[in-house]
Amino acid sequence: MRSNGGVTEQRVGDPLLTAVTGLLEHPLAGLSDDRVTELLRDVERSTRMLTALTNRLTVEVVERHIPARVGAHGPKGFLMETLRLSSQEAGRRIAAARSLGTWHDMAGEAHEPQHPRTAAALADGDISADHASRIAAVLKRVPGSTADPEFEAAEQVLAEHACTGSPDDIAKVGDAILAYLDPDGKLTDDGDRKRMRGLMIGHQRADGMSPIRGEITPTLRALLDPVVAKMARPGMNNPDDPESPSGDCEYVDREAMVAAAARDTRTAAQRNHDALVALLQPGRSADQLGSHRGLPVSTILTMSITDVERAAGVATTATGGTVPLAEALKLAERSQPFLMVFDHQGVPLHFGRTKRLATAAQRMALIASVRGCTRPGCDAPASLCATHHVTDWIKNGPTDIDNETLACDHCHALVNDGPNGWKTVALGPDSTHPGRTAWIAPPHIDPTRTPRVNNRHHPGELLAEAMSRIHHRNEQHRQSPKQLQRPDKHAA
Template identity: 25%
Template sequence: MPETFLPELPQELWRAGKLELAHGVRQFLQVMRVASAALGQYLAEVESRGAKDLYGYGSTITWFADVAGLSFGEARSVVNQAIALNPTRALDGSEVAAFAPATAAVAAEGLVGHERIQQILDILRRIFADTSVEDRECAEKILATLARDAGPRQLAKAEQDLLGWLDPDGNEPKEPEPAEPRREVTLERRKDGFWKLNGLLDDELGARTAAALEAYATPRPVDEFGQADLRTKAERQGDAWAELLDLAIACPDQPGTSGYRTLVHVTIGLDELKSGLGTACLDFVGTMTARDARMAACDCLMLPVVMSAAGEPLDVGRLRRFVTPGQRRALNIRDRGCAFPGCHRRPKNCHAHHIDHWADGGPTDLRNLVLLCGFHHRLIHHGDWQVRMAADGLPEFIPPQYLDPLRRSRRNTLHRV
């Protein structure tokens, strides 16, 4: 085991320059890795002597889990790696060679971390099945040497190259049987009110899903006010999923909706619906804020059940609230997309927003409707922007005072070029 010394830690770390910080990180990282390799030698020796004889434990893994305060799974990963890298002894005292001695030598130098070592071990187990001892040793030396500077993708590429070298002819070709598509989706509601979506898609459906999400998850361009899209990729894909659902729900052939966007019921008190304060019951299983309920009612995403203070249903989704397919076509022709200034989203990605809110008695006619994408729909409901219908019958927007002290009206000119 190479002799190592702990690097000196500056007393005032905040004074350190960037090179000193980087040097310190590399030094401590090497010390940790060297110590991890030395720990593996101790664990291999415990395995050789037997944890039961030494400490009364059934296995080295359970003993180490207790000593280190780890879970069984965490301890198993460390112990199994230690046994693979170091020689042990059989019951008769004969030495059992290490599975990956070349990798152990690189690990002892502190140049390779736990994850890369595990990746090498996994690769070796996959390619060692039908190879000679000489080929195995050569393949391991290639991987161990490469791991000094390589990342996970380079090691995976090396595995493919090694497979091609060890078996240039490949497996005997067989006529593949057509596989049944494997598609699994689960949806469950968590205790915090969020829904957890899990899925397993076959390659073909996975590629289609990725392409659809990518098409709708592109970052919004910087608008005329210099505001960039700050959403993470996961957040953009979540919004893309919502848009794809909106498109499917609005399809005329969608079962149970007939082209209307109503999907679930939201129960809310009359006072809460008018004020936007408080909460609403979502499909009898969850809750949402009254402000979100007002926005959802705008474009018929939900069917509101309005209750009096005494709990009496006052209104179950007045039909005049719905934007008819004919009105929607007229809106698409008039606004040609999201009407918010600088927005490029097309009509199919937009909601029909009631300018004078439906909950406040606003009518569902073209003079009171405007197309807004999901992002700008939320901005109008929850922000300081305002929208109104101008004298020429086209929507215009009033910015917040912090953007324009004079609050001069603005329009989207992108769709009318």
């Protein structure tokens, strides 16, 4: 409240301050665990929506020239002085308002944000400021201008992914999108990669250690990843554990495998190091590494017939990487070929089996179609995944390709019938993703228990869908520009 000539006025922000003050004073001891979790979600959503409001207010400050009127050193200086912000935080807020705010021209006409889908998701409380800033960082690398359909499609895919994923995943999804937007090497071509390749091992220090640095080509990465996937698996080749499996050992006893992994306290970097030590032991080669999760330790490439016909694009690997098509075809010349056939939804055709364990052919089909862990938000590639029965084997779930999917060891262990367990279901023909595996989160994560799919490993499909919607919308505008209104902020 404030007094104006003896009349008490309510400030615009008073209801907000009153509500927050009330929550701060509200006792929490009497709340159940479910109520505490519910309040935590509500506070987070409100915080995100307030961030969108902050962007609106920042736009008002700039467009009204308030900093100049009060003698501040620009909008950034105004925010630093008025809100006691650091230089970095004030700069971040200005940048966020530039990309997510609705700005006006000299005539007063409003222009939608540079990143409209991201702005809408933030205003709805579906994503955080961290999500939005990481989306903006990826979009800076997208070739072309913000008016290009490819840019719009990339922004849509990133914003939609952010609504169900972690900010930590945004850069990884962005890398996959950029690989599809730049299949012919416009950003980095084969000549650039040849020039940049190299490994440097520094001088050995007095303590015996040697530094190593460098950059490796997609081909070397594709060849190295499957070896590391097996040799550097938790519990494998652990020099501090005499019972650790090593060499070309296959995990026959799952309990022993789990026990070795539980004893393994090494970091990922240390496991990679120990894997190379094991690989380079005298008398051992990559050809003698046996199998990993039922398949030979080798590079598995997936490419579309469309890309092969036009001699452009990228092949994907079972470890989640990409290889330019020309290099992938060279690798394929020396490989044993397998042919995988899929239906129109990208689901591999039926491979019926009566035993519990998936066959090598079934696993190959899953690698080619599913590509990685199917739990929403997980980025584990196929090489780190087990074959999972969507309907469990002990519940009469068949070992058929339409009842199998991929799940990494961590996510696989989350599936159970307990109150905090995850569930998996196969989506029907009327769903958006027929044949795909959807996961149902426990109530503390998603009270609605909505089945959700993981699109992390299918950026090409998401881009194609977004591009199709954008082209359809633009065609409608072109044919009937006067009758059609600007689409809703949630529409493509």
